[in-house]
Amino acid sequence: MDYLSSPATERHFVGDLRNSIRLIFAALVSGYVIGAMSFPSGGFDALPSNAAFPMPAGYRFTGQYLKNTITICVDPLGGPDALLEVAYEAVGDWQRAVGELPLSVGGLCPGRGIRGGDGFNVLGWAQLQGYVVGTAQIRSRLGRITEADIFIDPASDYPPGCLRSVIEHEMGHVLGLGHQPGDTPSVMHRRLETCDVGLSSEDAAAVRFLYHH
Numbered sequence: 001m002d003y004l005s006s007p008a009t010e011r012h013f014v015g016d017l018r019n020s021i022r023l024i025f026a027a028l029v030s031g032y033v034i035g036a037m038s039f040p041s042g043g044f045d046a047l048p049s050n051a052a053f054p055m056p057a058g059y060r061f062t063g064q065y066l067k068n069t070i071t072i073c074v075d076p077l078g079g080p081d082a083l084l085e086v087a088y089e090a091v092g093d094w095q096r097a098v099g100e101l102p103l104s105v106g107g108l109c110p111g112r113g114i115r116g117g118d119g120f121n122v123l124g125w126a127q128l129q130g131y132v133v134g135t136a137q138i139r140s141r142l143g144r145i146t147e148a149d150i151f152i153d154p155a156s157d158y159p160p161g162c163l164r165s166v167i168e169h170e171m172g173h174v175l176g177l178g179h180q181p182g183d184t185p186s187v188m189h190r191r192l193e194t195c196d197v198g199l200s201s202e203d204a205a206a207v208r209f210l211y212h213h
Contacts, residue, residue, distance in 0.1 A: 050209075050212045052212075053205070053208040053209050053212055054209065055206075055209045056202050056205045056206050056209065058181070058184065059177075059180065059184065059202060059205075059206045060177075060178035060179060060180055060181075060188075061176055061177060061178050061206070061210075062138075062173060062176050062177065062178045063176075064138075064140060064145065064176055065175065065176035065210045065211070066101075066102040066103060066145055066174070066175065066176065066211075067102075067144050067145070068102065068144060068145070069102040069103070069104065070102060070103050070104075070121050070145060070148050070174060071104050071105070071106040071121060072087070072091075072103070072104070072105050072106065072121045072122065072123050072148065072150065072174075073105075073106050073107060073108065073109035073112060073120070073121065073122055073123070074087050074105065074107070074108055074109065074122075074123045074124065075108075075109050075110055075111065075112045075113060075114070075122055075123070075124035075125075076108060076110060076124075076125075077110055077111060077124070077125070078124070078125040078126075078154055079124075079125030079152070079154030080154065080163075082163070083123070083124075083125070083152070083163075084105070084107070084108055086163050086164050086167060087105045087123055087167055088105050089164055090164050090167040090168045090171055091103060091104060091105050091171060093164075093168055093198070093199055094168065094171060094172075094175070094199065094207065097199045097203065097204040097207070098204055098207045098208055098211065099208075101175065101207070101211060102211070103171060103174060103175060105123070109122065112124070114126060114149045114151060116137055116139065116147070116149060117139065117147070118147075119146070119147060120147070120149075121147060121148050121149065122149050122150075123149075123150040123152070123167070124149075124150075124151065124152070125151075125152055125153070125154040126151035126152070126153065126154075127153060127154075127155065128151060128153040132153065133152065133153050133156040133158065133162075133166050133192065134150065134151065134152050134153065134166040134167070134169065134170045135150070135151045135170070136148065136149070136150050136151075136170040136171075136173040136174055137149050137151075138173070138174060145174075148174040150167070150170045150171070150174070152166060152167065152170075158192075158195065159195055161195040162192060162195035165187060165192060165195060165198070166192065168187050168198075168199065169187050169188060169192075172187060172188050172203065172207075173188075175207055175210065176207075176210050177203065177206055177207070180202075184200075184202055185200035185201070185202055186200050186202055186203050187199050187200065187203055188203060
């Protein structure tokens with residue numbers, strides 16, 4: 001099964017400085033940033049250094065991070081009822097691995113739906129194309145994330161453990177993590193090869209680097 005953390009037009013900019021600069025400029029102008037775009041490690045030069053929590057070597061980031069708390073509500077309509085419970089478990093995994101984070105799940109918002117640009121942060125069900133099981137869309141303006149929506153495909157045939165991994169993966173994009181190469185132990189791989197994934201020490205180190213816990 002495939003994760004997808006942006007529309008089908010997603011592109012990865014790894015090591016191409018000109019494309020990275022163009023992406024940053026486009027984000028500032030349009031206010032829209034696709035969550036899966038990956039910058040080379042070193043794309044956070046503006047962050048204050050912290051020797052206690054260095055950038056993990058080779059780990060890929062999206063090029064931004066949360067500067068304000070994002071609270072995601074869960075719209076359970078259109079899919080299995082377990083979505084809220086699994087969302088709490090997924091964000092709890094990130095919090096236990098790293099400590100306090102500017103990301104939380106705020107309960108149910110039934111019927112809210114996912115409508116990009118409405119200022120609400122929603123996790124809900126949506127029919128996705130092909131073998132894609134999840135996607136995250138992130139909006140930002142002047143470096144500040146203003147909205148984060150997560151779509152999960154209700155038609156995908158996976159047990160609850162896989163749903164948890166999918167939500168962890170998409171929350172990782174909201175936190176600023178990109179897709180990782182296959183040789184990096186991570187819940188942030190593009191493809192879901194096994195349901196028993198969980199967060200790796202590399203994932204935890206990457207989020208500690210971003211949020212300096």
